[in-house]
Amino acid sequence: MKMSRTPWARSVALLAALAVVSSCGLPRVGPSKREIYEGSVQRKGDAFIVAVNDRVTRATSVVPSLGFSDQFKNAGQIGSDTIRAGDTLGLTVWENVDDGLLVPTTANSTILDEVQVDGSGFIFVPYAGRIKAAGNTPEGVRRIITAKLADQTPDPQVEVRRIAGDGSTVSLVGAIGTQGVFAIERPTRTLSAMLARAGGIAIKPDVAQVVVNRGSETGKIWFQDLYDYPALDIALRPGDRILVEEDQRSFTALGATGAQSLVEFQTRTLSALEAIAQVGGLAPTAADPTGVFVFRNEPADIANRVLGRDDLTGDQRLVYVLDLTEPNGMFMARDFAIRDDDTLYVTEAPYAQWNKTIAALTGSLSAVNTLNTAASTVGIGG
Numbered sequence: 001m002k003m004s005r006t007p008w009a010r011s012v013a014l015l016a017a018l019a020v021v022s023s024c025g026l027p028r029v030g031p032s033k034r035e036i037y038e039g040s041v042q043r044k045g046d047a048f049i050v051a052v053n054d055r056v057t058r059a060t061s062v063v064p065s066l067g068f069s070d071q072f073k074n075a076g077q078i079g080s081d082t083i084r085a086g087d088t089l090g091l092t093v094w095e096n097v098d099d100g101l102l103v104p105t106t107a108n109s110t111i112l113d114e115v116q117v118d119g120s121g122f123i124f125v126p127y128a129g130r131i132k133a134a135g136n137t138p139e140g141v142r143r144i145i146t147a148k149l150a151d152q153t154p155d156p157q158v159e160v161r162r163i164a165g166d167g168s169t170v171s172l173v174g175a176i177g178t179q180g181v182f183a184i185e186r187p188t189r190t191l192s193a194m195l196a197r198a199g200g201i202a203i204k205p206d207v208a209q210v211v212v213n214r215g216s217e218t219g220k221i222w223f224q225d226l227y228d229y230p231a232l233d234i235a236l237r238p239g240d241r242i243l244v245e246e247d248q249r250s251f252t253a254l255g256a257t258g259a260q261s262l263v264e265f266q267t268r269t270l271s272a273l274e275a276i277a278q279v280g281g282l283a284p285t286a287a288d289p290t291g292v293f294v295f296r297n298e299p300a301d302i303a304n305r306v307l308g309r310d311d312l313t314g315d316q317r318l319v320y321v322l323d324l325t326e327p328n329g330m331f332m333a334r335d336f337a338i339r340d341d342d343t344l345y346v347t348e349a350p351y352a353q354w355n356k357t358i359a360a361l362t363g364s365l366s367a368v369n370t371l372n373t374a375a376s377t378v379g380i381g382g
Contacts, residue, residue: 030255031358032049033291033347036319047153047295052305056320057335060298061307063269064249064340068219068234072212077189077235081137084168084238087117089133089141091125093149095158114163127152138162170194177205179381184236192226192233194242206267207247209366214240249340253279256287256346265340271324273333275344282346289329293349296339 039045050056083089114122119160121134123141128148133141138160149156168184176198188194191212195201201208201223205242214237221232223244249265258280266278276282282289296318298306301317322336323329338344 005177030345030347033288036293040319047319048303048307049319049321051321051323052332052336053278054332054335056306057332057337059317060320060339061304061335061337062302062339063337066209066220066222066225068212068221068232069217071217072214072219072234073231075235078168078184078237081162082168083117083120083133083136083138083141083162084116085119085134087168088163089117089123089132089138090163091115091145092159092161093145095153096155096157108328111196115286159268168238169236170240170242172198172242172244175208176201176244177248184238186273188236190233190235191242194236195226195244202242203246204320205245207265209245209247211243211245212240212242215326224268250338251275251338251342251344254343254345256348257281257344258283271334271339272336272338273330275338276333279344286348288347289324292324292333293321293345293347294336294338295323295343295345296320297341 011038031103037043037049038331039047041047042049115125117123117133121132123133124129124130125145125148131141131144131148136144139175142158142160145160146156146158149158171180172194173179176195180198181187182197184194188197191210195210205224209220210223210226211218211220212234219234226232235329247265250262250263251270252262253275254260257276258365261279263278265274267274270278272292276292297315298318300312300314300316303312303318304310306318320336322333323331325330
């Protein structure tokens with residue numbers, strides 16, 4: 001009786017396992033190639049599916065445009081001796097008499113306390129009164145003080161020194177050697193000199209960006225361009241706010257790759273091949289090298305160039321397809337540029353899905369056989 005029921009039970013188990021495997025979705029990393037193509041505009045979807053070739057690569061090779069406006073670049077260097085509100089001046093006065101106005105009887109000169117230029121741009125000097133210092137030079141202030149004291153003491157000799165104060169300063173923050181507020185002095189009147197004064201940058205030069213805020217104007221450049229293009233080494237202005245930061249661009253890697261994550265750019269430009277390598281390459285037992293996709297929202301002007309039309313407006317959903325098995329597939333992937341917010345997705349190979357089906361099927365049959373064996377051991381089924 002047991003022997004006659006065993007083949008029947010195994011047949012039922014096989015049919016049940018096939019039904020379960022066919023009706024239940026197997027685990028997978030994401031959509032298949034067929035499912036992605038179903039979303040194309042040709043099949044009533046809302047995305048344009050585009051195979052990458054040399055023309056597409058040229059049309060999409062857009063590097064982020066960074067730079068300073070003419071307002072930044074045309075600003076001349078400020079005079080290193082120009083006095084501004086908040087600066088500090090050191091004053092020394094020599095008098096040609098034994099009993100002078102400012103000089104003690106036993107001395108021939110006096111060093112006045114360091115005097116800070118007030119918010120209105122004035123300083124006060126005994127016997128000379130309030131003097132307009134802001135916008136002037138130490139030499140100009142010296143002449144004014146000398147003229148005012150000449151009426152009260154014979155042949156006064158005056159020295160005026162500009163001491164770095166908070167009247168001509170810039171602030172530096174971010175990935176830099178020393179953050180803080182720095183005075184604009186003769187050696188540090190340009191951007192590169194001020195960055196060097198603060199200890200240089202503290203991140204890789206390839207991904208460093210320098211942002212300068214001046215009033216309502218903002219400019220951003222790549223740090224390396226500061227040395228490659230001298231015109232970008234702008235003159236600083238009091239109140240400039242300088243930020244050094246790491247490149248904020250990133251892309252998302254999903255599917256049959258070595259890692260699925262949000263990945264930051266490690267270089268100024270990044271190709272699809274470099275992006276794949278950056279996440280550990282294609283999964284050797286699962287990836288389909290004919291199904292490498294890049295999902296992107298393209299501006300209308302680029303989308304029109306890629307698709308050879310001129311009627312599109314607004315951002316368009318484009319899905320770029322790379323087939324690494326084509327004769328020039330690796331070159332295409334090497335030349336195709338990845339941009340900020342791209343999604344890189346690699347589909348699974350049909351072989352991987354087949355393996356999963358077989359594994360699920362054999363695993364189900366093994367479980368059924370185990371149950372049948374256990375049932376026979378305890379005498380279930382007659």
